[in-house]
Amino acid sequence: MAPAARAEWIAKCRKAERIGFDVIVVPDHLGMPAPFPALVLAAEATERPRLGTLVINTSFYNPALLARDVAGTDQLTGGRLELGLGAGYVKAEFDDAGLPFGSPGKRIDHLERTVTELRTRLNDPEHQPRPAQKQVPLLLAGRGDRMLRLAARHADIITFSGVEKPAEDGQMAPLATAERVAERVSYARNLLGERAQEVEFNFPLQMVRITNDRRAAVAEWEERAGLSVDQLLEIPGMLVGTSKQIAEQLRHTRETLGVTYLTALEPDMDDFARVIEELR
Template identity: 50%
Template sequence: MNEFTFGVSMRDATGWTAKCRRAEELGYDHITAPDHLGTGRLAPFPALTAAAAVTERVRVGTLVSNVPFYNLALFAREVATTNQLTGGRLDLGLGSGHMKHEFDKAGLPWHKAADRISYLADGLGELRTRLADEGGMPRLLIAGNSDGVLRLAAEQADIVGFAGLRQERGRPPGTFVLDNAGAMAERVAYFRSLAGKRAIEYNMLVQRVVITDDRRAAAAEWHADTEERTAASIEELLTAPQLLFGTVDEIVAQLVSRRERYGFSYLTVFEPMMETFAPVVAELRGR
């Protein structure tokens, strides 16, 4: 069983240098950047190069690059350059894209999921070919929830990424609901059935961390904030592996238990939760 490692997903350029140094100081092992369009959204590869320049130990990576955004020849150049400039500390996170409005803003065609996954699959082969003379493919994370993306991860990834979200049927693209504990167990079991004995690290993108003496109240607040759309009950939220409510000791116990059940040993939190989650990082380092 893998030891715990921890990451923080940075989304805001404000105070970038100080935040990256602080993440390393707090014991985080990874600094990641998403790949989205919009005001204030970072271009991931320059941001990661800057993060590596002001830190010594942490790995940097995309969580995740939206492969259908890119011409693969130009994308391969970005990857190779970033890996070189970060001293080989790049983890390349890839996905098939899920936000239609971003494709619209970029003037790119929006294809059905099967076609986006096919582009990702073909792109992996082309990236390996193009990067063969550039130091090779960096450590590879593939994230998603669909059968197609998880199949690719089982075949090719060093790290599989789960966010515990799925598109809500009948709602616009990018409208998500949480997978409950049972749904997450099914997705992990499906992945394991394909991955066999391959040594793969399991990443969970944690959606909320609340340090509290009253877990139920924190879950009820989330339920209210999301108009009760994310889960059928508060009980579902209390056991959902992508939500962490409780005292530091309770959350430590939750993560140990969930590593046993799902395999999640690499936990990523969003930037606003970096300080909140730090005591848990301190408790679980080396375990």
């Protein structure tokens, strides 16, 4: 969810908890509230949900200072933090911050150094502040071979991007087909080897719509996404139909891809809450 003014943000978090969500996540973009203070306030407003970043742009951070923020936030949220990290992809934000927008390889290099240093510092019993959890769960998001290799080595949660590549010039990012998503999941599972049973698979939901007319609901996406209605309806992140139909779709996704963790966008909260109720 997008953090807002204090009262509005508290109301959003309490609603998410009340209607059944297990995790509340915030993004990390310039022009939006800072993620860690937002999560500390979310912890004060709620009791049950875990609280995560989806995802921290590590290119904005010195690893040592990020370790301090992570440990302090986990401490102040009572051990409810999930740390999602990414390499950053919005060039305009780097320009605004006066930071070099390196190649994808250089940004992933920095992400890898950050992951390594965070693990070293947060696992050091002498490091202060100490996180509340013995190990803060690490989420890594991506779809390319190198990102998935990094995630297979280090992540507790892998988020599979539902797009083929980042959006450009304000255009909609091209969505990955169901076949491409399945191929990426299979690639990661093979890399995980014996760790496959320990790592949770997460998928972002592009759309959740309760409707009796599935085809009409996704037709508006056809031209923008460059995919047919039939292809759109097969994408794991496009949840369209009655709550029963969507629940069955999610059961199928779990059985075939092993995806057990789904992230809905804020505008879809109410519709997805109906699906949660159906699943439970």
